[in-house]
Amino acid sequence: MMTRNKSTRPTDIDYLQQRVTYLEAEHQRYHHAMDVLASMASIFGDHHHHRDMSAILRSTHDCIHRILPLDDAGYYLVDDESSFNLAYRQPGCGNPDLEMAVERLIEEGTFAWAINQNHPVCVNAGPDYPAGAHLVLHVISTRTRIRGMFVGCMFGNPQLADRTGLKVLSIILFNSAYALESAALYTLREHQHNTLRKITQRQSRELLHQHSHDTLTGLPNRVLFNDRLNQLLQRRTAPNIHLAVILMDLDHFKRVNDSLGHRAGDLLIRRLATDMRNTFLCAEEVKRYHLDAANITISRLGGDEFGILLEHVDSLDLVARFVQQLIESVSREHEVMDHQVFVTCSAGISIHPFDGDDADTLIKNADAAMYEAKQRGRNLYQFYTQDLNSRTYRHLVMENQLVKALAKDEFDLHYQPQISLRNGQVEALEALVRWHHPEKGLQNPAHFIPLAEDTGIIEGLGQWVLRRVCQDILRLRQAGIELPRMAINLSARQFRQVDLVERYTHILSEYGISPSHIELELTESTIMQDIKVAVDIFEQLHQLGFRLAVDDFGTGYSSLNNLKHFPIHSLKIDRSFVSDTPHDRDDTAIVTAIVAMAKSLGLEVVAEGVENEDQLNFLKKLDCELIQGYYYSKPLPFDEVCQYLMAPDR
Template sequence: MGSTSLIIIALFFAMHVLMIRPLQHLMQAVQEIGQGNLTPDIAFSSKDELGQMALSFQNMGRKLKKSQWKVKRLAYHDSLTGLPNRLLFREYLQHMIALARRGNNKMAVLFLDLDNFKRINDTLGHQVGDQLLKKMAARLISILRAEDFIHRETYRNTSEVLARLGGDEFVILLPKIDDSQDAAKVASRILDAMRKSFHVDGQELYVGSSIGISLFPEDATEENDLIKRADAAMYQAKEQGRNNFQFYSASYNLATFEHLSLEGRLRRALANDEFELHYQPQVRAETGEIVGLEALLRWNDPVEGLISPDQFIPIAENSGLIVPIGEWVLRQACRQISAWQAAGLSRVSVSVNVSAIQLQRQECATKVDQVLNETGLDPRYLELEITETALMKVKPEVIDQLGAMQRKGVIISLDDFGTGYSSLSLLQELPIGKLKIDKSFVRDMLTDPKDAAIVSAILLIAKSLGLKSAAEGVETLEQATWLAEKGCDKLQGYLISRPLPAAEMAKLLKSGVITEPLKPILEIF
């Protein structure tokens, strides 16, 4: 009985040593893996099944750790370049802001964007664009000092590592500067380096860069605000001609905010029918007969009242809103002229301004046809005013469409003639029916011999090419007399009439002539 007990005790002890204790070690290892320690120390190396199981656990832990590293790297690094991304930069910037507050240090954030990168992508392909981004990253790293860095792998690592925020945007953090000149010197070094060409896929490429700079703590004390204000300063650099750097400006940021606010209100204005048209008459110089009207857009904002077109038209063009707004103007003007004609008022044409953006969409002709069909207006009573600069930018297909509209009877007028750079040979080829002299020449033509010579030349060109002529900005009787004597066909300006709302314009159209301000001229003719 005693020997049996000893055997049982011995077997139990052997089982504990050979099986239970190793299993306990394995269970502890599994718990550690579950708690995040993916490479726990498993303290035995037998070659039996338990040893093989322990080895499998160790291999699994190593693979999990490697996978964890890959996942973390994917989360914190850019997939194209393998560089730290926006998320990692933000974490580091937060850390450095905390250190700067404790040490009362100054910092700078530089936001960098390539100029015309989209054009390279569109013309040479995304593969070339990607290679260019990699080469640019390498060049940036090479020109920065050891204490200047775009990002770091960890808080303790001081190596220079580039962070790509996305697209062609990069950010640079200068964690210790004495003043703004330190940031300016770094930005200047970058701009100088970017002026050298890049060789990509057999192509020699030149790209500039625009850099915006925000300062801690002067411009912002929070991570998100520092990045946003450096970004805003970068856009200011682009507006200043690109390939330069600009410091954040609170006044510029306010203007940008007002711009965005106005854009949002413009969208609502179109939906809420807050626009209206005023009409300024054009008269025949010899008779005072009203022969045309220019439709001028007005915005009656419910809060600010009437807002000047000079204030909102550039915003409409930049945002693309000029396309639906332009279509609204075209439709409203044609509808009004058609209604006046149906009411028996003078049959006058209406001129509508067409922007370069509307022409570049290559759907202008389709819209014009559609509006003319909807309103029933004869094409002969519609005039499209296109600036000289806009007409120089459009594609040949658009010129063909304008020619087709002209053949249907629509008048194509070259607005602000003399302010652009069109050649006389090109002028002969374009489908134009009228030249409109810019008011800047009319204003000073009686006192400035150069302006007088330009106006005379434009009138002579129009007559030689068989085109009609018109002058805008006529404000004095002397100007009107001079223009009439030189053979200008139509006069427009405050001497004749200010732009009028539709109801007032209808009263003026009942008589069909404006004679009072032009009496001395009419007596001559």
Template sequence: MSPSYRTPEEVNALHERIRFLEEALEANAYAMDVLASTTAIFGDTDRNRSPELIIQNTIESIRRLLPTQDMAVYVLDHDCSFNLDYQERPGELTPDLSETVEQLIQDGQFSWALHQNHPVCLPSPVEGESVMLHVISTRTRIRGMFVARFRQAELQRYEMILSTLTMVLFNTAYALESADLFQMMDRRQKALQRITERQSRELLHHMSHDSLTNLPNRMLFSDRLSQAMERHAGAAAGHVALILLDLDNFKRTNDSLGHRAGDELIRKVAQDLSALLDHARERSGRHLRTTLSRLGGDEFGILVEDTHGLEGVVRLVTDVVRKTATERQIFDQPVVSSVSCGIAVYPYDGEDADTLLGNADAAMYEAKQRGRNGFRFYTQDLNARTFRHFELENELGQAIANDQLRLHYQPKIDLDSGRIIGAEALIRWQHPTLGLLPPSHFIELAEDMTLIEEIGEWVLRQVCRDLQSLRLAEDELPRIAINVSARQLRQPDLAGTFHRIIREAGIPPRCIELELTETAIMDDPQGAARVFQRLRHAGMSLAVDDFGTGHASLVQLKQIPADTLKIDRSFVKDLDQGEEHSQIVRAIILMAHTLGLDVIAEGVETERQAEILQQLDCHTAQGFYFSHPVAFDALRGLLRDRVQLPAATA
């Protein structure tokens, strides 16, 4: 049964309670709405990452919660000072809310309220009003202070939702913290983005350019070649010329002067080529597109578009060959270089980049085969020869494992008696299909493939085995000469390796003579002198081969601890053609004897040459006149039978 309200006072009181409940219900609904939407303060839109708009959102939420006379928000700055960030009704009420706050600060009540995690209501200078302070803070950091003026009667009515205000301001503090963190992260992200973009550009440049010369590398060059071919596909006029060039005898420079010198030579050649192409573009009456690339090692590529026909290509590559063939100072050492170039032209010599590159490479190889320091255009018959060259590379790599290498020996003769006093070991390759190949067919290839060290050790071991098989007393064993390349000379412990092989075989070191060409010695005379000294210390004798072709001075020759000079066959072949041809040989023999060196002449092919050499005081020789290089079994027979080979006085 419903209660009865009999008096007007009771009815009025009922109305008041209903209105209070309705207002409280509405306020509670607003509070629930605010609680449900507090994530809006942290929202992931750009506007909610601005501290100013976070404060504005907070004020809008509080405005729906509490009917204030005035309210303000103070924000703590980086200097730990509170600054008025927002005020609802500045200057409209007396006293102004900001003035009241200043008084609270002076009284210490503002500071006290900072340490309370709930609303603090203080008396207002205005009768019937209160001032509310509520710290805006996270659990670890104060961000500001919320301040409001209330009529005391209204404050009592909304007392039940003050906990919601605490939640709003707590979220505001975290929103401000989040905004600061976001701005810091945003600045960091932008900085990282700038750094990343710059480093990405640097990485892309590094991946697409050669680190030594800063030129485009093979990857970028191939891409530009493909793009150029696409631009000119189906074009009635215009073509793309691809020029591949390789430094001649670069490995000799690397081996004699070291890799730093080789790198420096590559850099200087790259600079010269860049300057040459710049000049060609300036000289061209029309736009000339060129790309210079270092493809790897000592190989460069030049891509040429929009030239004046093939004649323009010829002029350009002629300039490249002519201006590259020059002497450069590399670490105070004069180095003469030249290039061999191969040219392939799109669309005549290939319809894709790989084919064009392969055909230009075949043309470059042909230029090298024809004497270097020149250029060749691609023709279809070059492919077969290039393929054969690559096949030979693969087969040479297996030659030692498959026991295909052979040694032939050319006897060295005492011209006074015709007696064999030693021999030179000459390598041959018993190719399964091509037959017996001389060293001129594969030694340079072995040096390119860095097989020469392995082959050199095989030669020495085989010589030791052959000497062992003679079963002679140590003092009766002949001396065998072995050729050593400039690349072997740069082995870190050539003397130690050779001495170990000889010691393990039980062969006296005096039975091994090492021959190194004068040209190889002069590439690095100081290095050669050091290695020669160690080899002599190990007991081996040393000979300077092809003497007269490398321009060694008398001073340099004195520094080399050699035992023998070997006169090059180019001086011997004309000995019987007149007195003037013997003067150089006479001078070489006299110089050798002055230095206390033995002399041997190679390439003796006639009896008259042998006679003249003996008259010139050279008493040791080798050549076809005495014997062609023979297998070891044949040499064994000659030694066993003490055969005297043809000699001037035999």
């Protein structure tokens, strides 16, 4: 009994010692695995910095290498085209054997098979490695997306590898996949953020540019023009160096828009802006004015108005030469939409410090000078002088008074008869507008019509005149007086109204007046400005039934070739030719030729300004149909013209 116990005790002790050793080893491996797992936080890196996939894979490999005895390892990531690309290699391993082996596994489909296993798989390393080498494959994936493949090379039987280590491998790669996913999302977010920032910056620049530049021409606009002028005034120190403010706009630009359309007007403005930029911002070109292109600012202030700043100007003569070249470069024929358009411009100049110390004053004074240039005939420039402010102020006051006068019905019509030399009857009345100024009394049209024309008030005033004429026709009919027609003057600006025909037709239909009772008079110079457009408008008015007359004939230099295209009914000989007949030989010859020409064209002739019997007898001999003038009657208010028409001895 004692012998048997002695023989078995050493075996039990050995077993217990082996068991203890095994458990201690397992315990160590367990703690080692726990330690490795605890260190996996390094895989995710610092969330406050840019995520680097190489850093993630390096941290991943550091964890894996602590649990598996790898001789070589590679980490392959999947790109957008589902191709596996080597992203990280175990340090110190640079031979191509691993990459060649992976290529072979991909071609064989082993990679695809390993992906679906979702756990470590072991395959023979193949001919590229020595005998006994094996590869451990493990997919790198989250629960929703495959990020890549881990490939580890081990010499000897990988089955002898620690099972705990292989389990930890799965956990590490699973966490690594999420870290890569997070990095990819972070990178995408950063890319989107950078893209959004670039878009925002670009849009901010575009908005700033739109705020400070004209969209049609790309030139600085009024906002930037004023800002630069203020900056230049703040920087100025040298008293003998001047700053010139130039305002320029096109003469009668509205004609282009009215006749060819706003698209043509825009094309013309853009072309002029390009020409000015190429000419006056060219370094070689501006040397002649002792200027630098950087000292010149060209802006489009709106519509057809441009503003130019010249800094470091040492001579007013150079400013004058600069502006003269500006006018000459603009004032020429331009081709717009297959049409030849002749354009002129006017400019006003103010100089700092002589004409103002602040931007508003300099701009206001340059504007006054430009207005003066237009008053003097256009297509020229004018320097500001102190006297211009008072004249501009008077015009501004009168403009405001005209607007109020139209609203308060301060206008009135006087009528001057047109008498037939054949029977002595009144054939027509010409309506002439008068203004009952609240302080100055009755105003002659010569005092306010030009300003109404320049400011556009004439358009509303013209419609008022037609309405009053229609009302007076109805009043005459109620009094038992029926006249063949009433004559109304159309100014150049009214004639260019796009909706002239529609507006006038609407007013006549409103009062039930036939267009045949209205004769529209246009000066010869007005219709000769753009013959093609004038003929078109005349045709429209003629088809509606209006009578048409050419006023002040003989002053507009029209030719018979032009005149024959117009569907007109009568010519009115300007009073300047009639006043000295029959004693002045030249005027007598002109009036005789006009009457003969009109008769050859089948047109009625009206002679204006007839004041004495010699003129009357001369016109009778020429067989002139109608006369108008003080010889028979001055322009009369409505009540007086009624008395004139009803007088039995008239």
